[in-house]
Amino acid sequence: MKDLLNTNISFAYNEALEMIISMGMIACKGQLLALAEDYKLELDPLALTFHNDAQARLSPHTLRELQFFFQYHFLHKGLDFAFYESICSLTKPQSAEEWINMLEQSPAEHVVVQMVYGVYWDQMEEFLQGQEWETVKIDLRLLTELVTDTTPQPELINAHAPLLECLAHPEETKLRYMQLIRLFYRDAFVLWKDRFREESEQASLIYKEYFHANPVRFIQEFNKVEPAVYDIPTTFHISFISQIGNHHISINTGTAWISWVIFGIHNNRVFGPAADREKTELFLKAFSDKRRLDFILLLQERPHYGQELAKKLGITPAAVNYHANFLFFLNLLEMKREDHRMYYHLNIDILRELLAVTTRVMLGEDY
Template sequence: MEDNMKDTLLSNIKFAYNEALEFIVSMGMIACEEQLLKAAEDYKLEMDPQALSYHKDARARLSPHSYRELQFFFQYNFFHKALDFAFYESICTCPEPQTAEAWINRLEKSPAEKVVAEMVYGVYYDKLDELLEGNDWEIVKKDTRLMAELVARTKPQLDVIEAQGPLLECLAYPEETKLRYMQLLNQFYKDVFSLWKEELKRESEQASQRYEGLFQANPERFIRDINKNEPAVYDVPTTFHVSFFSQVGNHVLFFYAGSSRIAWVIFGIFNDHVFGPAADREKTELFLKAFSDKRRLDFLLLLRNRPHYGQEIASALGITPAAVTYHANFLFFLDLIELKRTDHRLYYHLRMDKLRALLAVTTKVMLDEEPPFK
């Protein structure tokens, strides 16, 4: 069984730099800068000086109008894609990496109504049944007027509630929306990204070689320990894009390329720094911080009883699915939880051995003595 899984992973997974993906990630990072700095503070991470320089350079080079447009399309929540989901969909439905310029030219040929429909999906993917009111999404997404009526009647999740008004504007004026986002993409590429793209590619490809080596040496361990995922998830052709701008993260995106299902992983360039071994004191600080937020404590107590899937946790704790992902990432950092697939769903499992080990380390650090249990 282990050999079969190893062969499947080696067959399905490859590493490749997708410039178009890094381009769009970088735009989201600039628009959501305050959110990301807050997340870095929560996780006790320091933003890479080069990434901060990119942020500073972008803010200096963008006109006030371009920055407002960047906010319009990207600002709502970096962890819950909204209007910007349309751009990810356009990039990730192509199975091969693209340059940013090639993707921009390809997007130019895509009908405005199709892109706007993907914006609707991005805002409402976790409330799609409520939005559709019994209608078929494959039919609804072809009818801009019907989508506008449904969007007007349905509030999005709280994480992206502010995207509802702009989305209605896009639905009312799809062709004008296309002119706006094409101008923004071209302008951002010309004024900002093109000046950095060779450096970013070099950083990513160097890290990609290192990660690919770790993956080839032990595919299952790499997926479980550094990608923080269940190996069985990767039963389709998957490309790992090592992202400088993501810094730390494991975002898996599934799409269809024609009739074939494929996946892209936006994989943080510094994942091994966070998911590798940490000093006892550092582990203790993060462990105590994990319980400073009642929702994370409730998260763990929920899993103590039995494994839960994401929507179950969201409902039980009264939070959004994006918030579940946010808190789960924090707990992944400490190896307190893991994902396993059962009946076509991914369930979060509490790792009791890791919890006991962290309690032991905390006792040792706080009391300067060996714990009374092993």
């Protein structure tokens, strides 16, 4: 396994990816702050300064356009998936300017089709109505009919009308998103890009040391997935602006799979060792919501994949991700791939340890 990981995993800073992440962060600032409060995290002061500076520099029109393409849900890519797809379908990192020039050459119809996939990826069976995606995606008229007939997940319901608008006017949509991206680059990102690269590359040196010292442990403890997932070449982008988290983006180019991981610069603060009191506070916070207790009880029976949990819990797949993050932060979950699906596994030993820690803290007992 060590040899597999050393062969398939590399680290590289992708400026284009960092810019598109930063656009989403500005659009979803309210959601980001709410998540940070829920997880008892403080955002990096430099990241907050960027948020405030960008919002002050961007025009009201640019901010409205940013909302149109990026605002819908922090944990569920929507219209913005098209931009991630165009970046992550390449194995080599790009500068922001290189990517902007490349996107200009990409057909408007292709980008709009990827917006559809971004909104409906977790309900494709319902969306396609028995048809094949490869057939449907080349027919904008049919795509429009399917979008009209299919209500998105609740967290993306507000993306429905904008998506139909993009499908009806792909060339105008391209003019809009190209102008938005160029303005964001000129008025906000270009002023910060060198600092973001510096912060991310410094952190990357540390994470590469962790990885090379013990690849399996790094993937299990900091990336929170089963190491066997990395049976295809994958590049880790250490992201300053995303702060914390692991977001996997795998693209099938038709000839090969290409995979990128957006890895938060401060993952070691959350996924590394924590003080007992902090663990206890988060542990109690995690189970203040009945659905997270039900989540654990379901996994106690057997591992489940995301859509399966969503159906049993009566929530959306994005909500499953939201609740799972509490449990990931406590090391209670592991992700393992089985039968082409990613399954959540409960770490029983960690659960026992946290229950014991909570007992000691609550009763004031010594070790």
